[in-house]
Ligand code: SF4
């Protein structure tokens with residue numbers, strides 16, 4: 526996940542919830558929980574799993590990356606079996622996401638079973654379906670956190686992004702219904718060219734609500750590699766302005782040949798609505814299918830997971846290793862690289878633009894050099910993915 530912009534210190538933002546919980550850097554353990562996490566990562570124990578329960582959604586966001594398949598989603602019975610398998614494999618935390626999780630009629634059967642099995646639960650919902658009675662049932666699950674997207678500070682803007690009506694009003698109703706029941710709510714804002722003008726208002730709204738809050742730049746290509754959503758990505762100039770306004774410290778990730786830019790494959794994975802297991806939310810290279818193999822078998826033996834564990838370090842990212850601005854690169858994502866060029870060990874254009882924006886913010890008056898990826902793309906346009914919109 527691209528760098529989250531930490532906002533008001535009064536609004537704590539959990540680094541483990543940056544879209545996908547493996548996106549954060551592998552850091553030196555500084556407290557017992559971090560130490561435990563580091564140990565689990567070193568030993569490739571599947572600490573957490575994200576389950577996309579459905580690709581059905583009541584909204585139609587312009588940047589949605591889900592691509593529904595023709596095959597049936599996991600049934601209630603298959604979902605219950607999945608939860609048992611995850612518990613047996615040692616998973617401690619589950620993130621339930623979609624699509625929209627509340628469109629699944631059996632959502633509470635599955636979520637209640639997950640809690641009964643002892644999982645810590647993170648829920649991701651668009652928030653529009655959280656009536657008082659639904660909020661009662663969500664609160665009874667005692668989730669660690671409910672994460673909801675805030676994509677505008679007015680109904681008009683939110684509606685334009687979400688392809689819906691009165692979206693902000695409905696989301697705020699859901700947020701307040703949860704807050705009244707003591708549920709920890711976090712709002713995430715993906716900054717797009719459609720809502721950038723309301724960035725400050727979204728901040729103020731989150732402040733007024735007293736929720737945790739983060740803003741992001743990242744726009745993902747579709748799970749099938751389609752890049753239509755990229756037309757809404759911020760330009761490098763806009764990224765630079767946002768970084769400058771927030772004065773967030775640089776988070777250097779490429780600190781040496783053994784550095785990992787994220788924790789993909791180490792202790793978490795993504796399960797699709799159809800039972801496919803992937804390394805993470807972006808890297809949709811199939812590790813295995815739960816309708817054919819057990820979770821434990823896939824986790825232990827899938828070649829893609831084994832490769833990522835062994836090889837996903839800067840030393841094995843040829844272009845990034847020699848990139849003149851790699852120390853400014855905060856957002857390189859194996860999944861986005863794979864979606865853009867079919868190579869999880871490459872760079873990708875959005876991270877390059879963000880690194881250049883960061884370089885120029887940190888070195889006023891100097892223009893950032895091109896990255897090796899950009900040079901390659903310029904000399905051989907056949908490599909270029911459809912990223913033509915919104916670039917300087
Ligand atoms: S590959 Fe990308 S989405 Fe996946 S864990 Fe790494 S940074 Fe996150």
Ligand code: SF4
Pocket residue numbers: 779844845846848849850851854857871872873876877878880881896897898
């Ligand atoms: S080539 Fe792009 S993705 Fe790789 S280190 Fe440089 S800026 Fe980051």
